[in-house]
Amino acid sequence: MNPLQWLFSSYHRSSGSSLPRRIYQAYLRSPGLVRWHFGMRLHSECPVPQFYYNVATILMRWVLVDRIERLKQPRMLEIGVGAYALLAGALYQGFRLPIDCCDNEEWAVEWAKRHAELNECQLNVFYSDLFSGVEEGKRYDLIFWNTPYHIPNRRFLPGLFAGAVKHLANRGELVICYKTATNRAETLEILSDYPNLEVREIEKWWWNPIEVLIIGRKL
Numbered sequence: 001m002n003p004l005q006w007l008f009s010s011y012h013r014s015s016g017s018s019l020p021r022r023i024y025q026a027y028l029r030s031p032g033l034v035r036w037h038f039g040m041r042l043h044s045e046c047p048v049p050q051f052y053y054n055v056a057t058i059l060m061r062w063v064l065v066d067r068i069e070r071l072k073q074p075r076m077l078e079i080g081v082g083a084y085a086l087l088a089g090a091l092y093q094g095f096r097l098p099i100d101c102c103d104n105e106e107w108a109v110e111w112a113k114r115h116a117e118l119n120e121c122q123l124n125v126f127y128s129d130l131f132s133g134v135e136e137g138k139r140y141d142l143i144f145w146n147t148p149y150h151i152p153n154r155r156f157l158p159g160l161f162a163g164a165v166k167h168l169a170n171r172g173e174l175v176i177c178y179k180t181a182t183n184r185a186e187t188l189e190i191l192s193d194y195p196n197l198e199v200r201e202i203e204k205w206w207w208n209p210i211e212v213l214i215i216g217r218k219l
């Protein structure tokens, strides 16, 4: 087990203000570690959050790097880019491919634009509540979202799946994540209402309960 895996697995097994939890929180708030993980510099004027990212951001990145390597110049959309644009920024730096990015928080959109500029990343950042701001008829090979933790799945998954049916290219993929197996059951149940979509893969890691789900159009 490497130190990162130890930290994350201890975090998930402990509670309150235990030492692993405190180290974990400090880890996710460190600008130096943001730079190390994602290659992104943070704006000195940007408000400091409780966390700059979460473990899911790292796991999503691992999965997406693998998918992008297999696809030829994929057209990509990130939903929920967040103020620091870390996931899209890291992917841009790895592949030098432009990425459309949106968020439904105006302040996050403004800061994401500033972080893209600061780090010279070609990210097209715009306001959108799910797909509301996405050009009609525009198709993507890869749509991804590190989904929010504190909003019930049923509030956003139906809109996400309905939008994916419209905006995924024929062989396109939707990549999302959830925190626990309980969420997996609910996610798959909601997905079953969209007969044009199917699960392609579920990625899991032994050292934490997050899972990444890859969904495709039924061919």
Ligand SMILES: C[S@@+](CC[C@H](N)C(=O)[O-])C[C@H]1O[C@@H](n2cnc3c(N)ncnc32)[C@H](O)[C@@H]1O
Binding pocket: 052, 053, 054, 056, 057, 079, 080, 081, 082, 083, 086, 087, 102, 103, 104, 105, 108, 128, 129, 130, 146, 147, 148, 149, 156
């Ligand atoms: C867990 S954060 C992910 C931030 C960043 N992309 C990352 O991976 O660390 C989820 C993001 O989704 C955004 N979000 C929530 N609901 C949304 C919606 N309906 N449409 C677009 N973005 C949304 C939030 O504002 C937040 O920035």
